[in-house]
Amino acid sequence: MWFEERDGFTVPRPLTVNQLADELRHDQEVQAVAALYAADHLGKRDASLATVIKAEHVPYLAALRYKDSGLRKRAQWKQVWEQTAPCCSAGPAGTTATRPTPSSD
Structure with missing residues (x-):
């Protein structure tokens, strides 16, 4: 199924x-x-x-799962993740950033 x-x-x-x-x-x-x-x-x-x-159910699209504030926070988190996980992304190596704290938004 x-x-x-x-x-x-x-x-x-x-x-x-x-x-x-x-x-x-x-x-x-x-x-x-x-x-x-x-x-x-x-x-x-x-x-x-x-x-x-x-x-x-949980919607597939992030736009249906999050409010506007949550979408902004998710975009920020994604950007930080790309900067701090060089082994997993093509972002610049050695960059340091603080990951945003998840919330219920």
Whole structure:
């Protein structure tokens, strides 16, 4: 379910919330776990599997995961990372910088 063959290679298969729910709709064990989770954690006894998955998914794009302040902080962190990890990037060697402290933004 999570991978597909493309041009002779096995590659990850991204799915929307609705596609994933359609794939798992007939799996009784998944349905039972989703019902328990919906009742205990979402307070919705009759929630659909799509509702449960939607509440817990993480968007692929950073622009959908972060607020504007978080995007700015992420860009700053990425720049510092490139400067301080010369073995992992093409940045200038020997540069010293302070990494930003992560927050909930």
